[in-house]
Amino acid sequence: MSMTAYQWRRYTIRTAIYVALILLTVVFLTPVYLVVVTSLKDPAAINLATAWNTPETPYWQSFSEVLDAFGPRLQNSFALVIGATMLSSLLGSLNGYVFAKWRIPGERYLFPLMLFGMFIPYQAILIPLFDFMRSVNLYGGVIGLILIHTVYGLPITTLIFRNFYVDIPDEMLEAAAIDGADFFGIYQHVVFPLSIPGFVVVVIWQFTQIWNEFLFGVTMTNTDSQPITVGLAQLAGGEAVKWNLPMAGAIVAALPPLLVYIVLGRYFIRGLLAGSVKG
Amino acid sequence: MKKRLLIIGVLVMTLSLIGIVRAQDLSGQLEIFSWWSGDEGPALEALIALYNSQNPNVEVINATVTGGSGVNAKAVLKTRMLGGTPPDTFQVHAGQELTGTWVVAGRMQDLSGLYAEQGWNEAFPPDLIDLLTVDGAIYSVPVNIHRSNVLWYNPAKVEEWGVSVPATWDEFLAACPTLQAAGVTPLVVGEAWTVNHLWESIALGILGADGWNGIWTGETLANSPEMVAVWNRFSEILACSNVGADSAGLSWQQAVDKVLAGEAAFNIMGDWAAGYMSTTLGLEPGVGFGFAPAPDTAGSFMWLSDSFGLPVGAPNPDNTIAWLSLLGSVEGQNAFNPLKGSIPARTDAVAAAPDLYNAYLQSAAEDWAGNRLVGSLAHGVAANERFMGDFNTVMEVFIASGSAEAAASAMSAVCITSGACAGA
Amino acid sequence: MRNNRDRYIAFVMLLPSLILVGIFVYGFIGQAIQTSMTDWGQNPAQPPLAATVIKSFVGLQNYENIMTDTLEFYFRNALVNTFFFTVLFVLGCVAAGMILALLLDQKVVGEGFFRTIFLFPMALSFVVTGTIWRWMLQPGGGVNILPQVLFGLPPIEFSWINSRDVWLPFEWGNVPAYLTMAGIAILAFLAVRYASARRWRASRYAVLAAVIVLLVFAARLWDFVWLPLDTPEAETPIAPKGFNAALVGIIIAAVWQMSGYTMAMFIAGIRGVPEELREAARVDGCSELDVYRRIVLPQLNPIILSAMIILGHISLKIFDLVFAMAGPDNAKAVVPGLLVYTEGFRENAFAKASAIAVIMLFFVTLIIVPYLWSQLRESRSRGR
Known part of the structure; x- marks a missing residue:
């Protein structure tokens, strides 16, 4: 059976699409290859000309050194991320519910004013923030950092939840209200059960944002409360850079958010449009 | 006026504390703030171990913040000091980085009582103490000394190319065509700050120790003919270097590597390069690598020093005083410096344990005790932080325009805005 | 239905968030603007780090200085860099994201796998990306020797992060x-x-x-x-002003990191186009290409605009990536976010740093406020 011209054309296009995708995959993964290879090399064996070669024998010691160097910072990051993500998601959910379904005085202005907070350059508020944190005795600890990330996370979480809740038909809320549900009752029985995908999206977003954050992490902490990104900067920042350590550190620091993405990636895509303000 | 009184009050208190402290066991915490980790970590840890053995009840918090040569650490320190939650003690380059930033801001406590008690006024060179002193009060304890004006080379290669190690820039410029003809970079520099580092050695060579010091006291004007001559000479020397080729991408270690590999003939770098070559690369000083004072600067020792002080409002001043006493002692300096690859700030420490120091460090210690001492610009001794930052602008003006006059007048403007050249 | 008491409760529930955002965003911005109009760090007689600094009001002096003083050219370079960085970064991400999205829309086997690959850099910190790409773009190594390693071709000589070349020079x-x-x-x-x-x-x-x-x-x-x-x-x-070649490496790293984001947005947008609409077009005799050109892409326009604005404001604020890749002293790769850090925390010129931060904020405001306004007006006019 011979192929028709149409089938040939289709076949060629399909092949071209797969070739393009595979090439792009290689391009996207090239840095990963270099990172992994470098992290597994003996520092003495690292030099520019042989950067792409695989190590003769894997040098796992880099990873144990990195874990030593990170020490309690991994714990700090987890405590920080879990605390701030939970708080900002819950508050954001509540705020989103109010903004989506309740008429609030000045709402027209309050909502955009709140959203604006997620776009500001944080350098602009660093010194006043520092003064404030100190005056309320929260400077330097994980708790203070949780507060900071919760507050600056509120605009985005509020937005995502509001956009989720806007799509819930008002009739469902009316029905619950007629059944006697009040503000919290509606939230508990109608809104919250429908917002699981919203929570997944928000949690993924907040988790990666807070895990990856550096500026607050480095300026608002004492040594015992630093997060992981600061640990990585320590590894990569010394004068005599041995590239195996920063590379191993980059892998360790990147792993938790990467795992979250790989496992829950489809929620990210499903909810992504909500993250770009679109009502 | 009130501040003066406060300082005197603190002084009296400190003095009386020192008496009491000796008699009792210390407890509580000691937070030491620095940007020493990685290669530099073990030296600090050795000191901390020593401190712990003397003061077993003190919990030492080793607070390091690295990244970008202390930039992050300094940012964190600033927010903490501004907010009034200083660490117990922190690493600071002796000189203007200490006095021009923290002492003028009234953030440091006077240590002259401790100096008198420990006999440090005789142990440290007077030129060094001068740069830690404001209005008769001394504000930090130097733990180590690095030398900035050192020329590094590979003895075997230099012999092979048939050039001699230049004692003057004229000799260097004369050898330059020979080396270039052999396909060798005569002088290798690296990223931005190493160019500033080279500049200060050249300026010292042309101005001499007095002329160099004069920049900071207002006697050598930044737009004077002598300074224009410095920039012109700098320009001639850069023409024999890799600036404009691959310099900006090289770390100082990579620049040193090029010298060792025979791709470049000479490099001017601080003597942490000796630590890199002898400790990290395992080369023997004088054999695997050669060293000499930067051209035209024999007899002058351009130094920089890490020191620790006692900030106002430090939560555990007694523990800090004990820490500073250890830092200034022969024992402390000899515990730290062989690991750090630097020499003790005390002139008597090397003689107490010469076996700890390699050939390079012994020769540096000899020069430290006998040479004229001048402060480094690139490493925070000679000028305040504002000037140092703005000097990058001056250097960019020079590199972009190629004009010695433009650079000199830019430097003059920077002198005024930073207030660094009027004499402290 | 929903009564006044519940509306009152709703407002009370919102209040803590409003107060927190009010202080942490607007209060602090106010303080920053105030600082930018003082001489904190500009007056040699007042040590900037003293416990009590006398800060005098100087009006717009700091702004005038950074815009006009000959020696403040770093700031103006940073503005020019931001312009070129933004244009290329945004176009790069939109183009790459579009190509990826269109490829993945072809009902390919393993779509989820490919999507995960293209999206994963989004999960990384800029510090991680910067560290990785600094190593990738080392002169004499990494990408530059790749042609040599793979095909035996001569290595690339370009200095990705440290080039001093200026393209498209202007006054x-x-x-x-x-x-x-x-x-x-x-x-x-x-x-x-x-x-x-x-x-x-x-x-x-x-x-x-x-x-x-x-x-x-x-x-x-x-x-x-x-x-x-x-x-x-x-x-x-x-x-000389112009496009500094030293930005090329940083732009590549940024596009690598963020193009998955635009891809995901575009895929979501494309999937949002009803299949019946496409089918109807096909029935009308449109080729597959025409379906994209006439049906799908017009529907994507608002999403492309959203993507451009989100990416544009990220590039206005960019800091960690440049810091991790080029370091704080690369004169050719300077950006405003970096200058705020070095001017403020290294040179103690806090007022000047605040002025730069306020200008950053101004540009962000300039693109974000109309965007927010139009987005929200649109959603209001659709009713709810």
Whole structure:
């Protein structure tokens, strides 16, 4: 059976699409290859000309050194991320519910004013923030950092939840209200059960944002409360850079958010449009 | 006026504390703030171990913040000091980085009582103490000394190319065509700050120790003919270097590597390069690598020093005083410096344990005790932080325009805005 | 239905968040603006780090300095860099994201796998990305020797992060003229568009605005108006403006990291186009290409605009990535976010740093406020 011209054309296009995708995959993964290879090399064996070669024998010691160097910072990051993500998601959910379904005085202005907070350059508020944190005795600890990330996370979480809740038909809320549900009752029985995908999206977003954050992490902490990104900067920042350590550190620091993405990636895509303000 | 009184009050208190402290066991915490980790970590840890053995009840918090040569650490320190939650003690380059930033801001406590008690006024060179002193009060304890004006080379290669190690820039410029003809970079520099580092050695060579010091006291004007001559000479020397080729991408270690590999003939770098070559690369000083004072600067020792002080409002001043006493002692300096690859700030420490120091460090210690001492610009001794930052602008003006006059007048403007050249 | 008591509760539940955002965003911004109008760090007689610094009000002096002082060319370089960085970064991400999204829309086997691969850099910190790409772009290693390693070709000589080349050079003094021309062009475009939509009043306003822009420019030429763009003529030989080649490496790293984000947005947008619409077009005889051109892409326009604005504001604020890749002292790769850090925390020029931060904020505001306004108006007009 011979192929028709149409089938040939289709076949060629399909092949071209797969070739393009595979090439792009290689391009996207090239840095990963270099990172992994470098992290597994003996520092003495690292030099520019042989950067792409695989190590003769894997040098796992880099990873144990990195874990030593990170020490309690991994714990700090987890405590920080879990605390701030939970708080900002819950508050954001509540705020989103109010903004989506309740008429609030000045709402027209309050909502955009709140959203604006997620776009500001944080350098602009660093010194006043520092003064404030100190005056309320929260400077330097994980708790203070949780507060900071919760507050600056509120605009985005509020937005995502509001956009989720806007799509819930008002009739469902009316029905619950007629059944006697009040503000919290509606939230508990109608809104919250429908917002699981919203929570997944928000949690993924907040988790990666807070895990990856550096500026607050480095300026608002004492040594015992630093997060992981600061640990990585320590590894990569010394004068005599041995590239195996920063590379191993980059892998360790990147792993938790990467795992979250790989496992829950489809929620990210499903909810992504909500993250770009679109009502 | 009130501040003066406060300082005197603190002084009296400190003095009386020192008496009491000796008699009792210390407890509580000691937070030491620095940007020493990685290669530099073990030296600090050795000191901390020593401190712990003397003061077993003190919990030492080793607070390091690295990244970008202390930039992050300094940012964190600033927010903490501004907010009034200083660490117990922190690493600071002796000189203007200490006095021009923290002492003028009234953030440091006077240590002259401790100096008198420990006999440090005789142990440290007077030129060094001068740069830690404001209005008769001394504000930090130097733990180590690095030398900035050192020329590094590979003895075997230099012999092979048939050039001699230049004692003057004229000799260097004369050898330059020979080396270039052999396909060798005569002088290798690296990223931005190493160019500033080279500049200060050249300026010292042309101005001499007095002329160099004069920049900071207002006697050598930044737009004077002598300074224009410095920039012109700098320009001639850069023409024999890799600036404009691959310099900006090289770390100082990579620049040193090029010298060792025979791709470049000479490099001017601080003597942490000796630590890199002898400790990290395992080369023997004088054999695997050669060293000499930067051209035209024999007899002058351009130094920089890490020191620790006692900030106002430090939560555990007694523990800090004990820490500073250890830092200034022969024992402390000899515990730290062989690991750090630097020499003790005390002139008597090397003689107490010469076996700890390699050939390079012994020769540096000899020069430290006998040479004229001048402060480094690139490493925070000679000028305040504002000037140092703005000097990058001056250097960019020079590199972009190629004009010695433009650079000199830019430097003059920077002198005024930073207030660094009027004499402290 | 929902009664007043519940509305009251709703407001009370919102209040803590409003107060927190009010303080942490607007209160602190107010303090930053206030600081930017003082001489904190500019007055040698007042040590900037003292416990009590006497900060005098100097009005807009700091802004005038960074815009006009010959030695403050770093800031102006940073502005020019931001412009080129933003344009290339945004276009790069939109183009790459579009290609990826269209490829993945072809019902390919393993779509989830490919999507995960293209999206994973989004999960990384800029610090991680910067560290990785600094190693990738090392002169004499990494990408530069790849042609050699793979095919035995000569290595690339380009210095990705440290090049001092300046492409498309222009004079800083001409910037007002360029801005005027760009402004008039945009307004003229709008005027024509409104006119063709028979919105005469809007069209007349656009023409009027164009005339005002032209008049301001003319008035400036004859020194009637001072604009903060008048800089000394000494500028050009010292610091030629233009596209600094040192940005290329950073742009590549940024596009690598963020193009998955645009891809995901576009895929979501494409999936949002009802299949019946596409099917109807096919029935009408449209080829697959036409379906994209006439049906899918027009529907994507608002999403492309959203993506451009989100990415644009990220590039205005970019800091960690440049810091991790080029370090704080790379004169050719300087950006405003980095300058705030070095001017403030290294040189203790806090007022100047605040002024730069406020200008960053101004640009962010300039693109974000109209965006927010239009987005929210749109969603309001759709009713709910």
